[in-house]
Amino acid sequence: MAITLKEVAKRAGVSRSAVSRTFTDGASVSEKMRRKVEKAARDLGYSPNALASSLTTGRTKLIGLVSNNFHNPIFLQVFDLFTRGLQDRGLRPLLVNLSDETDPEASVRMLRQYSVDGVVVASSTLSPDFAKAFRDAGVPVVHSFGRSTSAPQVHVVGIDNVECGRMAARTLLARGYKDIAFLGGPESATSTQDRYKGFFQELATAPDINLSHSFAEQYSFDAGRKEMLRLLRDHPAEAYFCGDDVLSIGVLSAIKDSGLRVPEDIGIIGLNDMEMARWQNIDLTTIHQPIRQIVTSSIELMVAMLDEPDRYPEGRVFPCSIVERGTLRPAP
Amino acid sequence: MAITLKEVAKRAGVSRSAVSRTFTDGASVSEKMRRKVEKAARDLGYSPNALASSLTTGRTKLIGLVSNNFHNPIFLQVFDLFTRGLQDRGLRPLLVNLSDETDPEASVRMLRQYSVDGVVVASSTLSPDFAKAFRDAGVPVVHSFGRSTSAPQVHVVGIDNVECGRMAARTLLARGYKDIAFLGGPESATSTQDRYKGFFQELATAPDINLSHSFAEQYSFDAGRKEMLRLLRDHPAEAYFCGDDVLSIGVLSAIKDSGLRVPEDIGIIGLNDMEMARWQNIDLTTIHQPIRQIVTSSIELMVAMLDEPDRYPEGRVFPCSIVERGTLRPAP
DNA sequence: GCATATTTTGCAACCGGTTGCAAAGAAGTG
DNA sequence: CACTTCTTTGCAACCGGTTGCAAAATATGC
Numbered sequence A, B: 001m002a003i004t005l006k007e008v009a010k011r012a013g014v015s016r017s018a019v020s021r022t023f024t025d026g027a028s029v030s031e032k033m034r035r036k037v038e039k040a041a042r043d044l045g046y047s048p049n050a051l052a053s054s055l056t057t058g059r060t061k062l063i064g065l066v067s068n069n070f071h072n073p074i075f076l077q078v079f080d081l082f083t084r085g086l087q088d089r090g091l092r093p094l095l096v097n098l099s100d101e102t103d104p105e106a107s108v109r110m111l112r113q114y115s116v117d118g119v120v121v122a123s124s125t126l127s128p129d130f131a132k133a134f135r136d137a138g139v140p141v142v143h144s145f146g147r148s149t150s151a152p153q154v155h156v157v158g159i160d161n162v163e164c165g166r167m168a169a170r171t172l173l174a175r176g177y178k179d180i181a182f183l184g185g186p187e188s189a190t191s192t193q194d195r196y197k198g199f200f201q202e203l204a205t206a207p208d209i210n211l212s213h214s215f216a217e218q219y220s221f222d223a224g225r226k227e228m229l230r231l232l233r234d235h236p237a238e239a240y241f242c243g244d245d246v247l248s249i250g251v252l253s254a255i256k257d258s259g260l261r262v263p264e265d266i267g268i269i270g271l272n273d274m275e276m277a278r279w280q281n282i283d284l285t286t287i288h289q290p291i292r293q294i295v296t297s298s299i300e301l302m303v304a305m306l307d308e309p310d311r312y313p314e315g316r317v318f319p320c321s322i323v324e325r326g327t328l329r330p331a332p
Numbered sequence C: 001g002c003a004t005a006t007t008t009t010g011c012a013a014c015c016g017g018t019t020g021c022a023a024a025g026a027a028g029t030g
Numbered sequence D: 001c002a003c004t005t006c007t008t009t010g011c012a013a014c015c016g017g018t019t020g021c022a023a024a025a026t027a028t029g030c
Helices: A005-012 A016-023 A031-044 A050-057 A074-088 A104-113 A128-136 A161-174 A190-204 A221-233 A245-258 A291-307 B005-012 B016-023 B031-044 B050-057 B074-088 B104-113 B128-136 B161-174 B190-204 B221-233 B245-258 B291-307
Strands: A062-067 A092-097 A118-122 A141-144 A155-159 A179-184 A210-215 A239-242 A267-272 A286-288 A315-318 A321-323 B062-067 B092-097 B118-122 B141-144 B155-159 B179-184 B210-215 B239-242 B267-272 B286-288 B315-318 B321-323
Touching: A005 A016, A005 A031, A016 A031, A050 B050, A062 A074, A062 A104, A074 A092, A074 A118, A074 A291, A074 B074, A074 B092, A092 A104, A092 B074, A104 A128, A118 A128, A118 A291, A128 A141, A141 A291, A155 A161, A155 A291, A161 A190, A161 A239, A161 A267, A161 A286, A179 A190, A179 A221, A190 A210, A210 A221, A221 A245, A239 A245, A245 A267, A291 A315, B005 B016, B005 B031, B016 B031, B062 B074, B062 B104, B074 B092, B074 B118, B074 B291, B092 B104, B104 B128, B118 B128, B118 B291, B128 B141, B141 B291, B155 B161, B155 B291, B161 B190, B161 B239, B161 B267, B161 B286, B179 B190, B179 B221, B190 B210, B210 B221, B221 B245, B239 B245, B245 B267, B291 B315
Parallel strands: A062 A092, A062 A118, A118 A141, A141 A155, A155 A315, A179 A210, A179 A239, A239 A267, A267 A286, B062 B092, B062 B118, B118 B141, B141 B155, B155 B315, B179 B210, B179 B239, B239 B267, B267 B286
Antiparallel strands: A092 B092, A286 A321, B286 B321
16 A cells, blocks of 8 residues: 555654655745655655645646547647646546447446546547536546637537638638539537538539539548548539548548549548648648647637636637648649 | 535435445336436436446546557557557546657556556557556556567557568578578567567578668658668669568658569569558568457456456467558569 | 744544445344 | 344544644734
8 A cells, every 4th residue: 555644744743744744845844844744754755645735725627628530640649749738737638438328427437436636638529518527527628629709608619610611611612623522520529510611602603503512421531431422423523522531531532442543533621631631642722721720729628618617618710821732733 | 606416415315325336236216216317317417437436446447558669650550559448348448658758657657647447558659568567556457469479467458479470481481592681670679679589580591591670760650751762872682671660651652662562673572461561563572460369358257357367467369361462563 | 031923733524335244123933 | 922143324533634723932012
């Protein structure tokens, strides 16, 4: 068993409170006492039990990191940034993988059992209600990559997906494409819905456009490939706006297999600007999503909320930009 | 603040122990009592505080999941499998991102402060000493993707990297390559060392082989690309065994940029068989690493150790196999 | 040197649970 | 119905810390 505060106190010949105080900063301890205690602690190899102290302080420094995007490589970067950022602030990420089978209710309950100080929901496919469930349970929550409305129920950090849709539409129009399609992620995802909405709005005002749409089952290579193979059997469009880069790459793979060429026969524009999009064997034209800023901002918001739990919910939206690469034909 | 056991006890008109017992299975409670307590708990929305109970039971069900591979997409799958597998067994992964700056000592201390029941080190680049530090601190530990020796100090689950090196060598020999090179990951990684060792051993016995080697700074696309661009300035080899798929893909990208073709001018064989390796625009010949089995087995071992902490350290090695795709020329 | 102000220290209660033990209650036996 | 045995329940101590409060120690002023 590990060394406890009591043993250190005994060895140093002081009270338990004295030991506790030397290990909590801001407490009143004399230099002499501090040295005595630290020596004893070092001799014994003592380190305080964070969980025990959380009982009285009410703070665990545990942050639930909830996601369901374990098939989209950009989320590796997201996890990297979140874990690093949280660690740097002395917070500990408790990772929750919300796959299809797992009951969301159960996750809420579990994270409460572990008294997490806060929860970050990192997902563009989870319903806003999910994040809200934490808020209702009295847990500070930030929804990263979520849909930001004008009156958010919880803190939301992300991009304006509607505007991204418009952006994609304008880009395709500028290249002179007429027969245009949207290939989205899961239809239930708010990100898919919003991207399509903006895309549709912008194209609706343009003349002579033939617009179609379909959805992949999830944001993954396989789902994109599968859906594109299906589309290729029929009469494919001239250009596709894919709801996400990893989807786009699946689409590219399907097109390549069919013998058609990109961008000569079919144009593709993605969204995210994941690392692989710039790999020369992929070279995907896409819309850049500022992941780093979104994560940094989410963490800031989380930290702020720990001090001020009743902070008024806020939506933070970061701008996106087109990254021109090789999967769209030049403007006519 | 959350509802506590005391409040439930009061509401149900019973003792605190009674409430505690209804929530710990295996305890002696009458049906009548159970119903009474459960009703009160439901009315109040009570759920037990896992951390408080860990204080007496000595079990937190927290498992440290330590890794430093946040740039290699296969680790997204690794995290997916680990988090799911642990969750299914009622365990909670506390994720630790061991980037270059972070002090390994500090992680050990931190995980002890949170009284994790065990630690999984998931990395092929961390020194075996790191895992050992946990064992020395009295924490059950499994090193996944680590180097398994004949007398492991801690539980290790992974592949035989030396044998993989040999396998790669045999494959390249069979294809008639003579001018052969190894492009490894970080030189300090045991996986790199072992893969090179086997590769070298096998080629040393073959006649007329010209063997060279170099190392990328980490297992990442950029590092592979950078190293290959350097090699291309000189006189590149006929075929490369790359220490990892993501490295290989970086290498492919560099080759493509240089105007050379794969497999006509240069052959590439990777290791891991990551999802992207089979993407048609990559189509990488590689050695399959059975990630799923490694993770499953690691979790099994972890669970076993929770019951039996002094279990004798064991090495579990899973076989790898060649996956033929399009980056090696056919046998002559 | 003494009275007073300030800092440091220890006591004891508490955080939210668990558990050994003994008393109370229920069930079984003759 | 009394007696034994088994089950259920509550008491109280404990897990490893924190913290308000008052006593003890030290510093300050005159």
